[in-house]
Amino acid sequence: MSDIQNRVLKGSFKLTRVGVRDVRKPVIVKRPGRDVTLVVTFDLFVDLPAELKGSHMSRNLEVLSRVIDESVREKVTSLEDLGAMMCKELLARHEYASCSEVLMSADYFLERGPGNGTTSLERYTLKASATAERGGTARKRIGVEVTGMTACPCAMEEVRNIRGVSSGDLLASITHNQRNVTTLSMEVPSDSTVEADALIGIVEGCLSSPTFEILKRADEAKVVIDAHSNPKFVEDVVRDVLGKILDKFSNLPDDVRVSVKSESYESIHKHNAYAERDTTMGELRL
Amino acid sequence: MSDIQNRVLKGSFKLTRVGVRDVRKPVIVKRPGRDVTLVVTFDLFVDLPAELKGSHMSRNLEVLSRVIDESVREKVTSLEDLGAMMCKELLARHEYASCSEVLMSADYFLERGPGNGTTSLERYTLKASATAERGGTARKRIGVEVTGMTACPCAMEEVRNIRGVSSGDLLASITHNQRNVTTLSMEVPSDSTVEADALIGIVEGCLSSPTFEILKRADEAKVVIDAHSNPKFVEDVVRDVLGKILDKFSNLPDDVRVSVKSESYESIHKHNAYAERDTTMGELRL
Amino acid sequence: MSDIQNRVLKGSFKLTRVGVRDVRKPVIVKRPGRDVTLVVTFDLFVDLPAELKGSHMSRNLEVLSRVIDESVREKVTSLEDLGAMMCKELLARHEYASCSEVLMSADYFLERGPGNGTTSLERYTLKASATAERGGTARKRIGVEVTGMTACPCAMEEVRNIRGVSSGDLLASITHNQRNVTTLSMEVPSDSTVEADALIGIVEGCLSSPTFEILKRADEAKVVIDAHSNPKFVEDVVRDVLGKILDKFSNLPDDVRVSVKSESYESIHKHNAYAERDTTMGELRL
């Protein structure tokens, strides 16, 4: 008996993406010195030619299960490598498809502290993806979503103006500050490595201050003082991240895509402030 | 033909709530001087005795449609009154039920400004509900969810201590501040009126500062200065709201339920700070 | 005094999008024979050249307020027209920007029924947007998100095979069916009209069945029978919508963009099935 999906259509349309969304699985990634268990949400797609009625979606789940099982034996070291393996396998199993795509998202934790010895596991989000075309090499992408703090430079200056205080006086620098979520995502060429931990470090270095779960009184004051010494618009955060990416990844070729987004959940507004740059290493070098 | 829902069961269990969730409808509420269109999300429930197989859920939607249609003619003046009408009608249509419940939530807008003449429509959430028992009077509840700003008193004092600044110096008062969402919900006795607008006013008066969508430079500085002149823990917000409720609604009887919740989306942490009091007017008067 | 945003930077990066997200406002749209109040969530962006430190975000809110106020007098007839007005005004107010963008989303209601005279207000989502480049005409887009029902053709056939039933026997056609959300979005050329209500009608005609809030017993049976007479993969839904778009909008030029996405919240799986085509009228005509 033939599957209904295999029926041949006439005069129909090809589809850009067909597959499954919101599949969740635990995945073990081998990191230097430790194994990390991630609970990953996956979307898996292939394209579908105009003449085929349906995509065999159960194959996507079989690919997912198989590659995750293999990853335990083969010591997969990153989500984006896992995605690239899946993209290749999706094209092998969907013989009619010309391209495949895998999107991944997972909570991630790193031990961090405000510098006085106290640390805690801080929470981040990994956002990885991979795409492949039949006969080509998979393109991989790794991204991080980092929650931190921005202090507004504009309100700080305006308060000083009103009160007649010089800008050299840090303590006289009240302003609104707020929770900020910044996302940095980069293509990873097949012969290069881009570590998610390095991307997290870059973003945390570009906020007014990183944030921490456990802050004793003196640490809390330090974070507040650091943030007010370092006021940032969302525009500043995105540009500073772009500058550090240029420095850190000077070896990457021009066609590598880079995306940075920063969103501040403004304390003085009910809406959010947002800045974004979607670009390539080549454009950044101009 | 008899409905399958009417089948008689033996040895089964009564159910506390049976009904429909996440029904959305536009509703027009008549306010002094204006008609307000609200897009309301409804949950509607009745209980079910042990001996009946099923509740007739389509009746809940018929009640909803009918009461909303009537409300246009009958000039309903509040969501909680609409809910009370629905509770009564649910008991009329579900002859087997002993109690009914309606939950409602809607975006709501009021014209507000920082005091210099500029105003904008600020966004709030209304949370209303009603419950009824057969033979009794419906109990109604109105609540508001207000987004504003809190500035932390603890970090402010700690920074002053470290820097050797006196607490009289407002400008030397940097601290973390952040978006805060505070919810105030109260029972409305059948012979009393509690205006949502009054509840919003109470909550906004208990935050470090209310927030506004349109802030020119000088207004932004004013909001920042106001907030730093008025630092608040979430504990302070909840208690100040409780105090104002006691003052404002001194006429309400002891058994009127009051609930206040305040959550700060901490700028120096990735988690939230939270305080809550669930009580009655009588307990507050002790 | 000059704004800190106006500071000139050297060696910095231009930004693709700078602005505000998640602003909510009530908007009145004039439709034939009625005024519709929509509660709209807006994102508003402009780009920012490399040499400017910051974008004046409060101008975005001023544009929003002003255009919404004007819309009451000028009888704006659609969200996408409102967006185009805002895009133009954003470029006027942000003299440094070369392009602007407005995204809008709102609950929307139409009176619908299963064909027996009973109707209710069914809920949809409008998704509109507009973009503009300085010196050019705004490009507008209108989209609808429609919740309905799909019944799986594959499981239907497999059950028949196992039980030895012919495919002519509708009642012998059990299969899994489920809630489906399909989104259709189209560019609207400045000299053309695309009605959201027409797009909703197209999508509802391509599902296994539209769904309704109030269904008496006989209507419920009719919807179930209709859906099983009309089994659909998500692939089928997307392709059928594309076909109807080609027919209905044969007058639209080749460069008009069209996007269709269909997601089934599978009843036999914990994940979703998904199909998508992102294309132009010209590609569809090939």
Added chain:
Amino acid sequence: MSDIQNRVLKGSFKLTRVGVRDVRKPVIVKRPGRDVTLVVTFDLFVDLPAELKGSHMSRNLEVLSRVIDESVREKVTSLEDLGAMMCKELLARHEYASCSEVLMSADYFLERGPGNGTTSLERYTLKASATAERGGTARKRIGVEVTGMTACPCAMEEVRNIRGVSSGDLLASITHNQRNVTTLSMEVPSDSTVEADALIGIVEGCLSSPTFEILKRADEAKVVIDAHSNPKFVEDVVRDVLGKILDKFSNLPDDVRVSVKSESYESIHKHNAYAERDTTMGELRL
């Protein structure tokens, strides 16, 4: 220097819950034969007496970190036991509090299959909690959220009536079916054990059918046939779970609380059907 939180208030109000929400941490739970890594979202609260200005919220995070670290050495076998340890420690650290509470939620996976040998890791949610009063024993609770499938008995019968088919004919049994999420939560007396896996098994046995990620054609047909052989209202699901709880946990005392909620994301409606019972073992035995 004394903390601002320690200030003594006059004429203020006690608070019911003060603490932190939405803290996320990886936790390792020791299960028979395996260690399970859970990514847990925590809320931690204590109460606050009227005369104290603030709660020391950083202590909540210290308790969380310490107890999670200890759990690695002490082989904690369940989330609710972890919560009980935290409740005890919260009271030790917040010397002014009279009660404490910990809420926990985490994705959870079990290997499952439709009975033909193929299995996959199916996704569930654990919902655990613990509360303690000073001088008393902690009360613990474990819950599971299970996604499965319900097929409607009412539409099935109505279709048969319309078509004149006898109810013995399974294949002539088309009806709407849909994704359902059912939550079962139980108190766990300190001298008893309630396994989350057992609760998941109970719920899956009370749905029209459990669901699976990987279903080959024959398996898909089997799940569809199973579901149609076993049509269920949400009312039926809740009552069947209550019946199985009574059987399975006949040893538990009368004051043990039990809560069951079932929500069907109706395929023929845009809203959900819902049933709930919140009760005790004693009431169920009446």
